[in-house]
Amino acid sequence: MKRTILFLSLLLTVAVASVRAKTLVAYYSYTGNCKAIANALSGQIAADVLEIQPAEKGLKYEANGYALGTQLLNAINANPDEASSYPTIDPVSVSLDDYQNIIIITPLWWSQMAAPMQTFLFNYGAQMAGKNVGLIVSSASSGISGVETDCKRLVPNGKYYSKSLWIRSSQVGNASSLVSAWLQQINFTDQTQSDAMRIKVSDGTNTIIYELNETSAAASLYQMLPIEVAVQNYSNNEKIFYPPTAVSYGADCIEGDCPAGTLAFFSPWGNVVMFYGAASRYSGLYILGKAIEGAGHVSNLAGIIRVEALGDTSGIQPMRADNGQSASRSYALNGRVAEEGRPGIIVRDGKKVVIK
């Protein structure tokens, strides 16, 4: 029965991973405020960041009483359905199919969305249909409802988060905490819960985010998270740790060269390897994934590291036994110890698992 449960759990994990929700942060910034907000946001979530830039450089939108900014918006307002009404932007190479969450960060110009961001959304808004769309607006003092209206015109079929975030120019220094509070308000982590195969490794100072592949070894490691283990040095290019329970692996696992940033499993010894220098293919060394953030911090990891799933939001921490060791037990949603193998949803080590 135990094996059946593990198998079903692996199936669940792999199924979830196949609908992974990636996030795109698209921003435009004329005087740097929205850029600072984009930096604050991307430090808190795993996201790809895209800067929108006007094709014509060096324009002074604020000159002559904001004449140019006003002129650009007037042109859009006169013919909002015409591509020629929008100022040209630099080409962007983005495949929106890759993203389920899109966060737009834009300045407010005359109570509207800044013109270059309007161009981007005019060109790509239709491709955002059905995706989760978040809006962050920076203005000096004006309220942002006009920008929300522009956004809904340009991305009419987006699934908007419950609330936009307004950050005044004077608040930009506090952007990190404003963004963090907003992410909680809109339940952002819940919405990205399907981003299940990304993990965070941290010793409290150095943090790395890995994206796992869909092999059985990666799913097995993912399944036992969160864990806290000692990190050790090995050779001159590896940090390693021994998971508290054995990683199971099958014939689907992949051997290959391991560039810096690779996460791998060394099956003869049962340890996980975080490479900070390149290594060649080796028998029984299976690739689990790669660092998508913080690869440069791997070599600094020291002491006890916490390895946890990103986007896992059951909010229930793993059980600790009296001796401080983690006690792997399953609980029904009413908090009682669950009967292993009984169909239903249980919580095991802080994660929801469906037993069929």
Ligand SMILES: Cc1cc2nc3c(=O)[nH]c(=O)nc-3n(C[C@H](O)[C@H](O)[C@H](O)COP(=O)(O)O)c2cc1C
């Ligand atoms: C052309 C233009 C028009 C603006 N219009 C307004 C406005 O109507 N109300 C307001 O509060 N701020 C207005 N601002 C100020 C910007 O919204 C604000 O400084 C914002 O933080 C700038 O973001 P950025 O630094 O990313 O460009 C305007 C700025 C420009 C350049």
